[in-house]
Every structure is written in C-alpha cells, then in structure tokens.
Amino acid sequence: IWIKGPNVFSAYWRMPEASAASFKDEWFCTGDMGYLDPDGFLYITDRKMDMYISGGENVYPAEVERILSNYPLVAEVAVIGVADDKWGEVGVAVIHPKDADGSFSEDAFFAFCKDNLAGYKRPRKIIISKEPLPKTPTGKLVKKDLRQLLDR
Numbered sequence: 001i002w003i004k005g006p007n008v009f010s011a012y013w014r015m016p017e018a019s020a021a022s023f024k025d026e027w028f029c030t031g032d033m034g035y036l037d038p039d040g041f042l043y044i045t046d047r048k049m050d051m052y053i054s055g056g057e058n059v060y061p062a063e064v065e066r067i068l069s070n071y072p073l074v075a076e077v078a079v080i081g082v083a084d085d086k087w088g089e090v091g092v093a094v095i096h097p098k099d100a101d102g103s104f105s106e107d108a109f110f111a112f113c114k115d116n117l118a119g120y121k122r123p124r125k126i127i128i129s130k131e132p133l134p135k136t137p138t139g140k141l142v143k144k145d146l147r148q149l150l151d152r
Contacts (some may be wrong), residue, residue, distance in 0.1 A: 001032045001044070033060070045110025050143060052089040052138035055085050057120045064091060064121050069135050073104050076133045078141050079123060082150060094146050096133050104128065 004026045011019040012138070022029050033051065034044040046060035047064055061079035068077045076096040081089040097104040113122045127149050134145040 001030045001034050001041070002027045003030060004028065016038065050081075052091070054081070054084075054089050054091070054120045055087045059089075059091060059121050061091070064093075064117065064123070066145060067116050068093060068095075068113070068123075070116075071109060073099065074107075078133055078143060078146050080143060080146055082125075084124070087120075090125075090149060091121070091123040092125045094127045094129055094133065094149055096129045096131065 002024075009026050011023065022031075031048050033041055033043050033046055033048050036042055044068065046062040050061050051058055052061070059081065061081070064079045065077050066075055068074060068079070071077075075098040078094045079091045082092050084090040095104070095109075109126060110122075129149065134142040136142060
C-alpha cells in the first residue's frame with residue numbers, strides 16, 4: 001500500500017537508507033499489503049514482511065491468526081513463517097493458552113486447523129508460551145521477539 005498527502009511524513013528521522021527505501025517521489029510505502037473491493041474500500045491483509053510463501057502460495061499470518069484465535073483454549077496466537085526444505089516456508093503458531101493447567105491438546109488444535117484452514121495455511125508446529133505474547137506499548141505483537149522462542 002502506497003500513500004501520499006499533506007499529513008504523511010517526508011522521511012524517517014536520521015535514517016536516510018530507510019527513507020530512500022520507503023519513499024518514491026511523494027509516495028510512501030506503508031509496508032502493508034491489501035486490496036480494494038469493487039466499491040473502493042481498502043482491506044489490509046497483512047504486513048509485507050510477515051507474509052510467507054508455502055508451497056508457492058502466499059500465506060498472510062494475520063488471516064491465519066484470526067481463525068486460530070477462535071479456538072476455545074487460545075488466549076493469544078501469532079503465526080510466523082520459517083524455512084522448510086519441502087515447502088519453502090511453513091507456519092509456526094506461538095500460542096498463549098487460556099488455561100495454564102496443561103489442558104491444551106496439540107492433537108485437538110491440529111484437528112481444528114484441519115477443519116478451518118487450507119492445507120498450505122495450517123501451522124506445522126506449535127510453541128506454547130506460558131507468558132503472554134510480547135507487545136509494544138500500543139498492544140501490537142512484536143514478532144521479532146517471538147522469533148527468539150523458535151531458537152530455543
């Protein structure tokens with residue numbers, strides 16, 4: 001998504017490389033991806049940097065997260081694409097369950113995924129986080145911090 005207007009800033013503070021990469025003429029690239037419907041309404045699908053390609057298909061983690069958040073035992077969920085030899089990339093779901101009593105069943109969760117997601121969108125791995133997922137002061141998930149969980 002590219003935007004321009006009098007209310008759009010003109011450069012990043014003391015970051016000329018980031019400014020050069022994000023601005024073309026008067027247009028600013030937000031880093032978001034989306035589409036316009038026939039009535040001209042803009043729908044944001046996800047951040048470009050969060051999208052991954054699995055088996056040649058674009059996967060938007062925000063879409064997968066919306067569906068997975070409907071699972072009754074999920075308090076919070078985030079999906080991250082990771083490298084995979086067969087598919088190029090696959091999703092890993094980082095889940096903070098509602099109950100810390102151990103009642104979360106990976107088999108039941110994967111069955112939910114199978115019933116609600118196309119095969120290429122289904123997470124191939126789950127990481128359970130006993131702590132709430134990391135967020136910015138405004139409540140946005142910090143996915144780069146979640147990647148550290150994958151390295152453990």
